[in-house]
Amino acid sequence: MSVKFGIIGGGVMGEALLSRLVSQKIYQPTEIIVGEKSPERRSYLAHQYGVSVTDDNLVVTQASVLLLAIKPQVFTAVAAELASVLAKSVPLIISILAGVSLSQLEEAFPQLPVIRAMPNTPATVGAGMTAISLGAQAGDRDKQTAQQLFSAVGEVVEVPETLMDAVTGLSGSGPAYVALFVEALSDGGVAAGLPRAIATQLALQTVRGTVQLLQETQMHPAELKDRVTSPGGTTIAGVTELERAGFRAGLIAAVKAASQRSQELGAKE
Numbered sequence: 001m002s003v004k005f006g007i008i009g010g011g012v013m014g015e016a017l018l019s020r021l022v023s024q025k026i027y028q029p030t031e032i033i034v035g036e037k038s039p040e041r042r043s044y045l046a047h048q049y050g051v052s053v054t055d056d057n058l059v060v061t062q063a064s065v066l067l068l069a070i071k072p073q074v075f076t077a078v079a080a081e082l083a084s085v086l087a088k089s090v091p092l093i094i095s096i097l098a099g100v101s102l103s104q105l106e107e108a109f110p111q112l113p114v115i116r117a118m119p120n121t122p123a124t125v126g127a128g129m130t131a132i133s134l135g136a137q138a139g140d141r142d143k144q145t146a147q148q149l150f151s152a153v154g155e156v157v158e159v160p161e162t163l164m165d166a167v168t169g170l171s172g173s174g175p176a177y178v179a180l181f182v183e184a185l186s187d188g189g190v191a192a193g194l195p196r197a198i199a200t201q202l203a204l205q206t207v208r209g210t211v212q213l214l215q216e217t218q219m220h221p222a223e224l225k226d227r228v229t230s231p232g233g234t235t236i237a238g239v240t241e242l243e244r245a246g247f248r249a250g251l252i253a254a255v256k257a258a259s260q261r262s263q264e265l266g267a268k269e
């Protein structure tokens with residue numbers, strides 16, 4: 001069977017996408033090859049998903065879609081390694097590297113269709129959020145390929161490339177903020193006397209239920225907050241503490257800092 005999907009960098013995000021694409025049968029394991037430097041990761045991925053693995057990234061270029069999932073810090077080295085081989089073929093290159101711009105990708109892979117994408121880890125369970133931006137050589141078929149691929153792991157939105165660093169700061173990094181939030185909610189429950197397992201169950205279902213409510217009713221978050229805060233009640237006491245701690249300002253600053261860091265990572269390359 002021909003190799004259809006190649007991944008360079010089989011780390012956290014490479015695996016998140018790979019696992020879902022295999023479980024959803026978007027690709028058969030035999031249609032996937034992963035270029036990965038770590039022998040432990042190679043053997044884990046081959047064993048866990050039945051995909052082909054190699055330490056030679058050039059072998060991965062036989063795929064018709066090539067996903068770059070290495071760290072931005074090694075982009076220049078990997079691009080230089082691939083450039084001579086890729087110049088002879090016309091695969092679609094999809095980069096999920098934070099900060100690395102379309103112009104950097106197009107400079108590294110002249111004449112090839114490239115797409116810059118920013119997925120996130122909930123892709124593992126089909127609840128990902130991916131933004132894509134198309135390079136100049138990417139046509140409708142390439143866009144369809146990227147949309148089909150990322151739709152299999154969650155929602156997809158196309159954005160102008162100028163917004164990609166902001167996307168990275170919000171939805172790319174966002175799962176970490178939400179995980180911190182859930183952990184802290186659970187800690188609060190424990191501080192108030194709940195057993196850990198119950199506290200975590202309550203925290204998770206409260207986040208899930210609130211998101212579902214907001215999505216299904218399209219209610220503004222401020223309206224929901226108003227509905228929960230009974231006059232002189234418990235919620236306003238809690239909200240007051242969050243405001244005192246700078247909760248909202250902290251989250252806004254976090255998204256801006258992550259977005260800024262995405263810009264820096266691109267500028268370094």
Ligand SMILES: NC(=O)C1=CN([C@@H]2O[C@H](COP(=O)(O)OP(=O)(O)OC[C@H]3O[C@@H](n4cnc5c(N)ncnc54)[C@H](O)[C@@H]3O)[C@@H](O)[C@H]2O)C=CC1
Nearest residue numbers: 009010011012013035036037038069070071072097098119
């Ligand atoms: N972790 C996340 O939630 C997200 C990450 N990204 C992007 O995905 C990329 C990968 O991030 P992670 O998976 O978190 O990092 P990671 O460190 O888990 O994975 C990178 C993998 O690349 C391998 N590697 C290093 N040099 C290599 C080379 N020359 N050839 C082949 N493989 C090589 C490493 O052994 C490692 O397994 C980054 O560019 C990041 O910006 C994008 C969206 C979300």
Ligand SMILES: O=C(O)[C@@H]1CCC=N1
Nearest residue numbers: 098168171172173174
């Ligand atoms: O932390 C990072 O740099 C990557 C990009 C978005 C999420 N994780």
